[in-house]
Amino acid sequence: xxxxxPPRVLTVAGSxxxxxxxxxxxxxxxxxxxxxGMSVIAAVTAQxxxxxxxxxxxxxxxxxxxxxxVLGDIGAQAVKTGMLASPALVETVAGVLAGxxxxxxxxxxxxxxxxxxxxxxxxxxTVKTRLLPTATVVTPNLWEVAQLTGVKVEDESRMREAAExxxxxxxxxxxxxxxxxxxxxxxxxxxxxEEHRFTAPRHDNRHTHGTGCTLASAIASHxxxxxxxPEAVRKAKEYVTGAIAHGFPLGAGIGPVDHAW
Ligand code: PLP
Numbered sequence: 001x002x003x004x005x006p007p008r009v010l011t012v013a014g015s016x017x018x019x020x021x022x023x024x025x026x027x028x029x030x031x032x033x034x035x036x037g038m039s040v041i042a043a044v045t046a047q048x049x050x051x052x053x054x055x056x057x058x059x060x061x062x063x064x065x066x067x068x069x070v071l072g073d074i075g076a077q078a079v080k081t082g083m084l085a086s087p088a089l090v091e092t093v094a095g096v097l098a099g100x101x102x103x104x105x106x107x108x109x110x111x112x113x114x115x116x117x118x119x120x121x122x123x124x125x126t127v128k129t130r131l132l133p134t135a136t137v138v139t140p141n142l143w144e145v146a147q148l149t150g151v152k153v154e155d156e157s158r159m160r161e162a163a164e165x166x167x168x169x170x171x172x173x174x175x176x177x178x179x180x181x182x183x184x185x186x187x188x189x190x191x192x193x194e195e196h197r198f199t200a201p202r203h204d205n206r207h208t209h210g211t212g213c214t215l216a217s218a219i220a221s222h223x224x225x226x227x228x229x230p231e232a233v234r235k236a237k238e239y240v241t242g243a244i245a246h247g248f249p250l251g252a253g254i255g256p257v258d259h260a261w
Pocket of ligand 1: 082113210213
C-alpha cells in the first residue's frame with residue numbers, strides 16, 4: 001500500500017470554544033476539502049452562540065514556538081491567518097510569513113458578527129503595514145474595508161475604489177465580500193489588472209457563525225491543492241454557500257455554518 005501525504009494547510013488564528021468559527025471552523029473546512037489542517041493558536045476566546053464573553057492572547061513566544069515547530073518539520077503549502085488580537089502578535093506572525101514562499105490568505109478579522117472586538121484598535125496599523133504586504137489574498141468584509149481604508153461601501157459602485165485602497169497596502173489580490181449589501185450578494189476579486197465578480201443566492205438562514213473563517217480556509221485549501229487564485233476563490237465560495245445553506249441552530253443565539261452535509 002502506498003501512503004500519500006495530503007497537502008498541508010496551516011491556520012494561525014483564534015480558538016472559538018463554541019466550535020463555530022476560528023481555528024475550529026478552519027480545521028473542519030480543511031478536513032472537508034481533503035487537506036491536512038494544522039493550527040497555531042494566537043488567542044483563546046470564551047465564546048458561544050450569544051457572542052464572545054472574553055479572550056486571552058497567547059504570549060508571542062508561544063505563537064513563535066508553534067510556528068517554528070510546524071514549519072520546521074511538517075511545512076505548509078498554504079497558510080491562513082485569522083484573529084491575531086494584538087499588535088505584537090500581528091508583528092510576530094507577519095515576520096514569519098514574510099520569509100515563507102507559499103500562498104498566504106489573510107482574513108483581517110476585526111469584530112465578530114455580534115460586534116465583539118477581536119482585534120485591539122492599536123493593531124489596525126500593524127495589520128496594514130506588516131500583515132497585508134505578506135498576503136497573497138486578503139478577504140475583508142465591508143466593515144473591515146472601512147476599518148483598513150476609511151472607504152465606506154454603501155453600494156456596489158464603490159467596491160472597486162475600496163479594492164484599490166486595499167491593494168495599495170500591498171497584498172497581491174483582494175476579495176471584497178459584499179454580503180452585507182442589500183440585494184444579491186456580490187464579492188469582488190481583483191489584483192488590479194484582472195477582475196472577477198462572484199454572486200451567490202442569499203440563503204434565508206441566520207445561522208452563519210464562522211462564515212468568514214470558513215471562506216478564507218477554503219481558499220487556502222484550494223490553493224494548497226493547486227488551484228489558481230480565481231478558481232480557488234470560486235470553489236471556496238461554492239463551499240461556503242453550501243455550508244451557510246446548512247447552518248443550524250445551536251444554543252440560544254446564532255448557530256454555525258455546517259461542514260458535514
Ligand atoms: N471567533 C473567532 C476566534 C474568529 O476568528 C472569528 C472570525 O473570524 C469569530 C469568532 C467571528 O465569527 P463570525 O463573525 O462569523 O461570528
